[in-house]
Amino acid sequence: MPSRSAIVGTIVAALAAVAIGIWLSFEIHWFPVAATTQAHNTDRLYHVLVIASIPIFVLVVTVVLFSVWQFRMKPGEELKDGPPIHGNTRLEVFWTALPAALLLGLVSYSFVVLYDNEKKPAGVPEVQIGVIGQQFFWTFEYPRSVTGGAPIRSYELYLPEGDTVYFNMRSRDVIHAFWIPAFRLQEDVVPGITTHYRATLDRLGSYPVVCNLLCGSGHSLMRSVAHVVTPARFQLWLRSQTGKSSSVATASTGGASATASTSSPASLSTTLRSASSRDALRPGAGGS
Amino acid sequence: MLCDREQAGHNVGHDAREADTLMATTVHTPASAGQAHRSGGPPASIGAKLRAPGFYRAAWLMLVGVGFATFLTWVIRMGTGHQTYHHYLDGEAIMILSLFTVPIAFLVGIGGFDYWAYWAAGRPTRPEDHSGHGAYSWKDYFRVNTDHKVIGIQYTVTSFFFLLVGGLLAMLMRAQLAQPGAQFVDAETYNSLFSVHASLLIFLFVIPVFAGLGNYVIPIMIGAPDMAFPRLNALSYWLLPLAGAMMLLSFLAPGGAFADGWTAYTPLSTDLPVGQMFFSVGVQFAGASSIMTALNFLVTIITMRAPGMSFFRLPLLVWANFATSLLVVIATPFIAASQFFILFDYTLGFHFFDPGKGGDVLMYQHVFWFYSHPAVYIMMLPGFGIISEVIAVKSRKPIFGYRMMAFSLLAIVVLGFTVWAHHMFTSGMAAWIRIPMAITTAIIAVPTGIKIFSWLATLWRGVLHLDTAMLFALGFLTTFTLGGISGVMLAMVPFDIHVSSTYFIVAHIHYVLFGGSLMTVFAGVYYWFPKMTGRMYDERLGKWHFWTTFVFFNLTFAPMHIVGMEGMPRRVATYATKFADLNLFISICSWLLGLATLIFIYNMVTSWRGGPRTGNNPWRGMTLEWQVSSPPPVFNFDRVPTVVGGPYEYGVPGAVHGIFAPAPVPATVGAGGSASPGAGGSG
Numbered sequence: 017m018p019s020r021s022a023i024v025g026t027i028v029a030a031l032a033a034v035a036i037g038i039w040l041s042f043e044i045h046w047f048p049v050a051a052t053t054q055a056h057n058t059d060r061l062y063h064v065l066v067i068a069s070i071p072i073f074v075l076v077v078t079v080v081l082f083s084v085w086q087f088r089m090k091p092g093e094e095l096k097d098g099p100p101i102h103g104n105t106r107l108e109v110f111w112t113a114l115p116a117a118l119l120l121g122l123v124s125y126s127f128v129v130l131y132d133n134e135k136k137p138a139g140v141p142e143v144q145i146g147v148i149g150q151q152f153f154w155t156f157e158y159p160r161s162v163t164g165g166a167p168i169r170s171y172e173l174y175l176p177e178g179d180t181v182y183f184n185m186r187s188r189d190v191i192h193a194f195w196i197p198a199f200r201l202q203e204d205v206v207p208g209i210t211t212h213y214r215a216t217l218d219r220l221g222s223y224p225v226v227c228n229l230l231c232g233s234g235h236s237l238m239r240s241v242a243h244v245v246t247p248a249r250f251q252l253w254l255r256s257q258t259g260k261s262s263s264v265a266t267a268s269t270g271g272a273s274a275t276a277s278t279s280s281p282a283s284l285s286t287t288l289r290s291a292s293s294r295d296a297l298r299p300g301a302g303g304s
Numbered sequence: 305m306l307c308d309r310e311q312a313g314h315n316v317g318h319d320a321r322e323a324d325t326l327m328a329t330t331v332h333t334p335a336s337a338g339q340a341h342r343s344g345g346p347p348a349s350i351g352a353k354l355r356a357p358g359f360y361r362a363a364w365l366m367l368v369g370v371g372f373a374t375f376l377t378w379v380i381r382m383g384t385g386h387q388t389y390h391h392y393l394d395g396e397a398i399m400i401l402s403l404f405t406v407p408i409a410f411l412v413g414i415g416g417f418d419y420w421a422y423w424a425a426g427r428p429t430r431p432e433d434h435s436g437h438g439a440y441s442w443k444d445y446f447r448v449n450t451d452h453k454v455i456g457i458q459y460t461v462t463s464f465f466f467l468l469v470g471g472l473l474a475m476l477m478r479a480q481l482a483q484p485g486a487q488f489v490d491a492e493t494y495n496s497l498f499s500v501h502a503s504l505l506i507f508l509f510v511i512p513v514f515a516g517l518g519n520y521v522i523p524i525m526i527g528a529p530d531m532a533f534p535r536l537n538a539l540s541y542w543l544l545p546l547a548g549a550m551m552l553l554s555f556l557a558p559g560g561a562f563a564d565g566w567t568a569y570t571p572l573s574t575d576l577p578v579g580q581m582f583f584s585v586g587v588q589f590a591g592a593s594s595i596m597t598a599l600n601f602l603v604t605i606i607t608m609r610a611p612g613m614s615f616f617r618l619p620l621l622v623w624a625n626f627a628t629s630l631l632v633v634i635a636t637p638f639i640a641a642s643q644f645f646i647l648f649d650y651t652l653g654f655h656f657f658d659p660g661k662g663g664d665v666l667m668y669q670h671v672f673w674f675y676s677h678p679a680v681y682i683m684m685l686p687g688f689g690i691i692s693e694v695i696a697v698k699s700r701k702p703i704f705g706y707r708m709m710a711f712s713l714l715a716i717v718v719l720g721f722t723v724w725a726h727h728m729f730t731s732g733m734a735a736w737i738r739i740p741m742a743i744t745t746a747i748i749a750v751p752t753g754i755k756i757f758s759w760l761a762t763l764w765r766g767v768l769h770l771d772t773a774m775l776f777a778l779g780f781l782t783t784f785t786l787g788g789i790s791g792v793m794l795a796m797v798p799f800d801i802h803v804s805s806t807y808f809i810v811a812h813i814h815y816v817l818f819g820g821s822l823m824t825v826f827a828g829v830y831y832w833f834p835k836m837t838g839r840m841y842d843e844r845l846g847k848w849h850f851w852t853t854f855v856f857f858n859l860t861f862a863p864m865h866i867v868g869m870e871g872m873p874r875r876v877a878t879y880a881t882k883f884a885d886l887n888l889f890i891s892i893c894s895w896l897l898g899l900a901t902l903i904f905i906y907n908m909v910t911s912w913r914g915g916p917r918t919g920n921n922p923w924r925g926m927t928l929e930w931q932v933s934s935p936p937p938v939f940n941f942d943r944v945p946t947v948v949g950g951p952y953e954y955g956v957p958g959a960v961h962g963i964f965a966p967a968p969v970p971a972t973v974g975a976g977g978s979a980s981p982g983a984g985g986s987g
Contacts, residue, residue, distance in 0.1 A: 045870075046869045047869055058798045058801075058802055061799055062793070062869075065792075065793045065799065069789045072785070072789065073786060073789060076756060076785045077782050077785075079760040079764070080763070080778050083763035084768060084770065087699075087764070087765060087767065087768045088770055089768055089770070093767050095924075097701070097767060097954045097955035098699060098700045098701035098765055098767050100701070100702055100953065101704065101761075101765070102702050102704070102705075103704055103705040103708070104705075104761075107761070108708050108754070111753065111754065111757040112708075112750060112753075112754055115749065116747065116750045119792065123742055123743055123796065126799070127739065127742070127797070129796075130798050133798055134735075189571070189575075191571070191572065191665065193730060193804075195805075195873070197871030198871075200801070200802040201801060202801060202802070202804060203730050204730055204731045206665050206666065207659050207665055208660075208663075208664070209659070209666075209732055211732035224871065228805045230564060230572065230875040231572060232575075232576075233490075233492040233563075235491070235875065235877075236491060236873075236876035236879070237491075
């Protein structure tokens with residue numbers, strides 16, 4: 017048997033490792049900045065998960081290292097065998113039941129977070145925004161209920177701070193995934209169905225919008241920007257857009273706020289599509 | 305080593321147990337004909353070479369295969385009329401048909417079907433080709449051979465070839481990702497690189513390498529002279545290089561290799577150039593191979609155990625492969641179906657997944673993951689078996705909680721089929737499905753945890769022999785625990801919604817498949833290398849291999865967790881500049897990780913050629929494979945072993961697992977014969 021001091025020392029070291037690990041888990045910059053209430057909930061869930069995981073990982077590593085230190089074969093033990101311990105029912109029940117309880121607890125907590133993140137806010141009207149994914153750019157549609165006038169299309173996303181937005185996502189071609197890392201939210205954009213998610217914005221700023229499901233050769237360039245602006249600026253932007261929504265829709269000219277995004281995604285997409293078009297590359301593509 | 309093998313072969317040759325040996329087959333002529341054939345006659349004429357089974361016959365038959373595909377295209381297009389098809393002969397149509405006809409022609413050519421063809425035609429069968437056992441020269445590894453030990457080595461070496469190719473593709477990917485912006489390959493090629501990387505390493509490395517190691521040791525461990533269906537075994541091996549060649553050759557297809565990941569999500573996969581079909585068809589061959597081997601394992605384990613080898617006396621490696629084979633047999637048809645759907649969508653316009661024509665996009669993902677989640681366990685359970693063997697023997701202790709170890713495998717088999725939609729938390733499927741799938745996903749960590757804790761308890765108070773195999777086993781315990789923990793995190797839906805399809809997933813899957821499966825493969829190869837070759841590997845190089853692999857593995861994949869959570873998607877050819885530093889670091893570590901594998905290859909090759917000879921049982925293992933010569937005789941046992949105790953009774957005074965009793969079986973064994981599973985002595 018290993019000496020008492022070795023065991024005590026190891027337990028102390030393991031507890032120290034757990035403490036350092038938990039401290040590190042708060043020090044490490046895991047996430048991008050959080051811009052929604054959902055993001056805060058998810059980040060908290062993650063920290064709970066990490067704190068629950070660290071003792072388990074430390075336990076495994078400690079037992080491995082302790083065994084290597086204390087039980088490694090010493091000279092002269094070449095033919096020695098360990099004690100014939102076949103098992104211990106009580107111990108086995110313990111390490112079946114305890115992880116099961118821990119896991120069920122964690123997964124229940126995650127359902128609470130999920131419910132909070134997805135429930136409809138009481139009283140406040142939601143801003144309905146259409147998201148259209150196609151190879152390889154995003155288009156955002158602001159319906160009459162939001163603009164108060166003609167619907168608007170934009171290649172960049174403008175969102176009012178403090179409000180809850182509800183995205184209705186459709187695809188024109190293959191599956192995309194509409195992911196805004198700062199919101200900690202994503203959902204696939206699937207041809208044939210409309211998918212949704214809800215985000216409650218609580219921080220001003222501009223955040224990357226990322227296509228997060230392989231959609232072809234231009235996948236890594238299928239990006240846009242989400243601007244979370246004050247409600248007043250949001251209304252201003254809506255009004256500035258209503259006048260030229262038809263021209264934006266045809267992607268011929270760009271508005272002041274969307275100059276970069278109106279022409280570039282469409283032209284990029286045309287280039288990439290022609291490069292990857294299946295028919296262009298098929299031998300004898302005559303028209304089968 | 306080769307001449308050893310030859311001698312062993314002649315010694316054992318064929319005795320009264322011949323009938324037992326080939327119990328599942330029919331021997332029409334004495335096997336002695338095989339020996340005559342081996343010794344080689346006068347050099348054959350060209351015509352004879354073209355007729356004899358082998359690569360010459362395969363070559364011209366493959367040309368016939370292309371011709372047949374052409375002919376079939378022409379006939380079908382003629383038959384359906386000119387309005388439907390603009391050309392009677394279409395290059396792409398011929399190519400896709402050839403993906404089926406050429407591999408089958410190859411199999412016919414090398415003689416994979418000879419025995420059955422002769423038998424069906426009522427002609428004298430030629431067991432000298434297909435009932436011949438053993439490898440007598442290196443050339444025999446390039447022939448259809450029905451010896452499970454030859455097939456095991458064929459499987460393992462072929463798989464490692466694809467490991468090197470797949471790893472090389474990964475290093476090319478990391479070259480592209482070393483800096484943001486395209487500097488190495490274009491986006492389309494990059495998509496092909498990671499798609500082929502994943503497909504090769506999943507279908508041509510992890511799954512078959514376990515089938516290879518299992519093939520080699522399972523029959524010996526259970527005291528059987530061979531697998532139940534040796535010819536099927538040979539055929540299932542030869543399907544494998546075909547599938548691999550198909551996936552690699554897709555780089556030469558017009559439009560490049562398949563580029564929709566190994567998941568091949570529709571509708572993108574039906575919209576890509578023809579290279580995608582090389583994946584769809586290649587998976588059929590790899591899958592068929594997998595199913596055949598699994599059936600073979602199941603029948604072998606159920607019917608061919610030695611007297612006294614009850615289920616609860618089976619070594620845990622056998623249990624693990626039993627569980628894995630159940631998974632393979634039940635799950636693999638689903639990926640075959642999913643890829644046939646894509647094939648028909650692409651070639652014949654079936655519109656399975658075209659919402660405009662009544663198709664359903666999400667259906668593909670459900671069918672695909674109904675295989676591909678159990679596949680994760682197909683790629684892990686045999687590794688659990690290897691670790692159980694290594695840890696018990698190298699700790700000189702019985703496995704802690706043997707029965708729970710066996711039951712937890714079965715629990716994983718059952719639960720493994722109930723979690724598939726956790727890959728689809730963000731897919732747009734009905735929201736409620738996430739709840740039960742998250743619960744089962746969390747719960748499946750329990751049987752896995754039982755295994756981890758039991759291994760730890762096995763280490764406790766043991767006498768640890770820290771050689772290379774044991775180091776890999778201990779390394780596995782730590783890295784796999786990390787992969788398991790990130791897996792539990794991914795079961796938590798809100799967190800999964802954020803990191804789904806990011807580099808966090810890449811990190812998780814590599815902690816499970818590299819830190820998990822590959823570590824166990826290395827442990828297993830080092831552990832059984834002396835048995836397979838009769839020689840010892842270089843321990844110093846082995847330890848170098850472990851430490852370089854372990855360190856650079858963690859340096860490569862641990863930062864990916866953070867990169868993913870910070871917002872870097874996977875499967876991108878370029879990325880935002882804020883990820884540049886970490887990605888450069890990851891790339892450099894990944895190249896060093898790749899180079900570390902060269903130590904392993906060098907060690908294996910030189911040790912096989914000239915390593916010091918080793919005894920039959922260098923690790924003092926109790927399981928049956930260590931009780932026979934190294935390498936084992938052609939039919940494994942000169943005497944049928946009788947199993948009288950558990951497989952891991954280390955430290956029990958006078959304990960024996962198997963005895964090689966003379967013909968009259970001791971009366972004591974009759975009571976606890978093979979048909980009483982409760983008779984195990986290790987609980």
